[in-house]
Amino acid sequence: MDLSYQEKITLIRLKDLRKVKFDELVKETGLDQVAVMRAVLWLQSKGLAKLHEREKTFVRLTDTGKKYLEIGLPERRALKVLREKGKVTLDDLKEVLSEDELRPIVGILRKEGWVSVRKEDGKLVLEITDKGLKAGERPIDKALKLLSEKGEVETGEISKLLPVRELKRRKIAEEESRTEREVEITEEGLRIAEKGLKIKEEISFLTPELVKSGKWREVEFKRFNIEAPVRRIYPGKKQPYRAFLDRIRRKLIEMGFIEMTAESLIETQFWNFDALFQPQNHPAREWTDTYQLKYPKTGRLPGKELVERVKAAHENGWITGSRGWEYVWSPERAMLLMPRAHGTALSGRQLAGGVQIPGKYFTIQRVFRPDVLDRTHLIEFNQVDGFVVGEDLTFRHLLGILKRFAVEIAGAKRVKFLPDYYPFTEPSVQMSAYHEELGWVEFGGAGIFREEMTKALGIDVPVIAWGIGIDRLAMFKLGIDDIRYLFSYDLKWLREAKIIW
Helix, strand or coil, X not given: CCCCHHHHHHHHHHHHHCEEEHHHHHHHHCCCHHHHHHHHHHHHHCCCEEEEEEEEEEEEECHHHHHHHHHCCHHHHHHHHHHHHCEEEHHHHCCXXXXXXXXXXXXXXXXXXXXXXXXECCEEEEEECHHHHCCCCCHHHHHHHHHHHXXXXXXXHXXXXXXXXXXXXXXXXXXXXXXXXXXXXXXXXXXXXXXXXXXXXXXXXXXXXXXXXCHHHCCEECCCCCCCXXXXXXXXXXXXXXXXXXXXXXXXXXXXXXXXCCCCCEEEHHHHCHHHCCCCCCHHHCCCCCCCXXXXXXXXXXXXXXXXHHHHHHHHCCCCCCCCCCCCCXXXXXXXXXXXXXXXXXXXXXXXXXXXXXXXXXXXXXXXXXXXXXCCECCEXXXXXXXXXXXXXXXXXXXXXXXXXHHHHCCCCCEEEEEEEECCEEEEEEEEEEECXXXXXXXXXXXXXXXXXXXXXXXXXXXXXXXXXXXXXXXXXXXXXXXXXXXXXXXXXXXXXXXXX
């Protein structure tokens, strides 16, 4: 049988070793790793050797995890203060927690059931519960202990305690996949090796000197296996979430939607609330639910005629047959500036500026709302808002569009609708989709725009509209269970994350 120089060397070593780990075989042959791998693959194709491969994943502590081993997890340090004082504010916890640890601590403590949270004098107060007083060793504490003892542990062993993604999400541990390889000589390979193999000098290319001297007859020419595995290379690509948003945009444009764009992230309350028929005394307009600009504090209202129609709709319903909200509308309140709280503000602008009838419009916008950061909530996130305007539209059309969006674009397997309330739609609906890890996740609100809104903006036909938390849809498509991962600096995830359509 015709064998190359590397194949002969490898087969001779395998004759003595019979079955050996690949790394040991490399040492025994004295060849480089790539050359041995090529030789093994060729020998396998000729039935002289077998390559056994097994993928293993290991978990080990990060620098953050090693630090927590020394000083304790943030929630444990916070719990120690709570056990001493009974109840604390976030300022009290600044003594034992860093700024980065302080942000998610309320969510972590509440999830564990160790505290109850309430507001006193505008401050969050955390009070220890019975469960917090009795808190013992948790799976995450056991996992940290195990990793500190062994250095690195197979993923399966850690998974018996808790999901590895929980450790990765908190940057306590990292995962590494390694392929373990063993090479075994076959009966045929053993027979050929025992007969004896004549080893000739091997060269990579023919030179004039070899031709002139005739030495080319005495050497072997190196063979190349272009299918042999090589080191994986990660080319430059778009950030996975950015790519997801671009594909959503393209998909909607292909479906005939027209994109609405915004010049700024800052809106007046007029466009963010008043034009949408949201009353000025609504709780969502207070500082607890929206951000407000400190400087400049106010902006300009649009044309007088439009403002008067919106004012009349709020105060008495204008020509819609409604009684409105029955209060004195304040232009000064409507002029206040704020970071946009929802993309529906652009829908109001578009309707007031004129639309095609029938017509379909959408926008993907960054919006801002005060919230407690956790695996399904951010204070700065993206929304896909849109509306369809036409003569014969019904609520059934709206449900059909929402379901198609969730199933075809987001990849959700199960979708359900629940009645809901929004000041600017009637009827209104909330849409939730089922996530394998998180259960039912709410990610959209929708409805038919009320006539008090549409008529004041100059539209006299039905308008069905929705606002969807696209970040939560991205969790479905990218296969993650923590919304914060969309903006992660984790290089491994950035390299390997894929969007499957």
